[in-house]
Amino acid sequence: MNATAVKTANHKQIDVAAYMREKGQRARAAARLVARADTGAKNGCLFSLAQILIDEKRAILAANAEDMRLGRTNKLDAALLDRLELNEARIEAMADGVRQVAALPDPVGEMTDMKLRPSGIQVGRMRVPLGVVGIIYESRPNVTADAASLCLKSGNAAILRGGSEAMQSNQAIARCIARALRDAGLPEDAVQILDITDRRTVGELVAMPEFVDVVIPRGGKGLVAAVSNGARVPVIKHLDGVCHVYIDAEADLDKATAIAVNAKTQRYGTCNTMETLLVDAAVAQQALDRIAPIYREAGVELRGCERTRRILPDARPATEDDWREEYLAPILAIRVVDGFDEALDHIALYSSAHTDAIVTENYTKARRFLREVDSSSVMVNASTRFADGYEYGLGAEIGISTDKFHARGPVGLEGLTSQKWVVLGDGNVR
């Protein structure tokens, strides 16, 4: 066995680069066909997939049981095993998700802004698929059906690379997808699920700009960093979520309390959870006296600047590192600031540009906050927890982008499309 040969799920020896290039070529060819597929064919395929997933429940559960058995042998931790595990309810939820994507409006083919120009040409834009989308994810097998549906609905071919621990489950779902594509008369290569999980597949996937138009890593920071590093194709990246709530001097303290509590405690592990609370000095005593007991009751550890600790002596001293930390845990950093501009300066310096919110009744400060805070989601009098594709009405979320290029914040189906120019003439020349 030479250096680049690995075993597939079927224990054949193969060359990773050649394997990936073949996947790429097939995806590129299929992309042309799926781009022009009409909405009826795509939705038909998705509804059929939902049904096949239900019909093949037992086969999928058997495959998943194999993964779970191997996972236990390999001593995977409990959280990972939980993400990996499928059961009847989870398969039904997977099928429901596929049906929900079918129900979304088709973004492809929409023509907008068809202006008639002085030259006589009519020019505007048509929304089109990006082409080939690579998705790299970890243990949850439901992402396989989810990602396949989103790519197909947006007219893209997909190359999916799931985690090694979910290999059998993913292959079982892959067989359902292949059947649904075949039944709908769509090319099977429109969705290819890798049957090897060699780490080099990721490196190859992001190094084939001729075959792959964008790669989306769905997983933790480590995965995102590994995928982005040295990528030669665009990557929709989701990095840190160091989110802020700023309680302004003119905040309604009922709203401030509700938002500060919700943004921190509704869920601790999500990227849109508040990690730092900023409070204007003018209302710091009042606000913190009201909010801190609720945090304490919820078991949230408080870390504060010096002025915070004068109000909340039980808070641990916050260090410089605390302002930069995405805790993803029941810990909150609190800083008292002297007014609006100091709050904005703090956010400009420490925010990861994910989601930041102000609580204020002042119209002008609300408008300034919306304009001047350069984050993917900027909010007035609302909890940062709303930064989410479903809450924003996108119907589905492919990922959240912390980049500025192409798409920012929650990315829906539209993020898997681009716009080309269309020109209608009548024999016009320059």
Added chain:
Amino acid sequence: MNATAVKTANHKQIDVAAYMREKGQRARAAARLVARADTGAKNGCLFSLAQILIDEKRAILAANAEDMRLGRTNKLDAALLDRLELNEARIEAMADGVRQVAALPDPVGEMTDMKLRPSGIQVGRMRVPLGVVGIIYESRPNVTADAASLCLKSGNAAILRGGSEAMQSNQAIARCIARALRDAGLPEDAVQILDITDRRTVGELVAMPEFVDVVIPRGGKGLVAAVSNGARVPVIKHLDGVCHVYIDAEADLDKATAIAVNAKTQRYGTCNTMETLLVDAAVAQQALDRIAPIYREAGVELRGCERTRRILPDARPATEDDWREEYLAPILAIRVVDGFDEALDHIALYSSAHTDAIVTENYTKARRFLREVDSSSVMVNASTRFADGYEYGLGAEIGISTDKFHARGPVGLEGLTSQKWVVLGDGNVR
């Protein structure tokens, strides 16, 4: 002098990486201020710049004369010297260009699609600057004023890296820009023009994602390839323009003739010039009998497939390479195809996805062409020469993208912006 030290225009020794990082840091700081600058301040600065360019005409011409003298000493070719040369008319045109950018609508701050969600939040998007834009260009000094204006109008900070041969001219224009920024109360670092032209500046510029949000190379294929290669920031790339016109069996031959002639002969050196003419076999004899004499008269060398050469025996045989070639010259490849699908197959295989056009009176084929041809501009009964920011009504063109991500085709001010999410609430929590 150590390995990374080079001389600036003022003959100081410096470290390129440190020099570029300092520019990056200054740009990042200025970007925050210029992003929030109101339209009045930005336009005021641009109108003032236009006036300063006129007022400083003599200083600019003197600097340009130095560049020209050095260029002649270094035996630059005549075309390059022509691009480099400034005169009164060219400076007036430069000032006019700046005023035109001032007259464009400000893309920044526009809020769209503010939907009221069932949760009670109102959510939509606000158009925002990308942040820091790097522009790399060659000999024309007018690009300095042009690029600076476009970046400033779209609320971005700019780092401009011109050609070494235009160093003195660019520095003279840079002084005008700095004065205009100062006069308008905008940060001078909003537009920084490098005063060294060491090749490594390009490598550094595309390797600082922490300071630079996008880089746009404005120049030939060599420059674009050099800039894109290994870039760690997004690059708006403009590569080949292998553009097609397909004369369908149901084409109006008057329109076909006008378009085929215009698309090839109006200008030979532009990216939107047709390089391959496809003709349906059903009308090949008729169409080519009409069009070929016009090409011959214009001095266009014809290269054809076998069937073309049966109709035009004087055409040279086209090889496989001809279908892939961007001639940028009075040469045209011609291929006779059997119907619409063969034309689409040819375009899918050989087009550089820049601009492709069909000439037809058939409604269904027109619609299919628009949908199925995956190029940045797709046209019906219009000359490929229309693929241009000004013709499309963008007001200005920052570049043309042959990529699919973020922007395709002619890129206007909007291409230097992104959209963030804004959420308006009333104390809403999840």
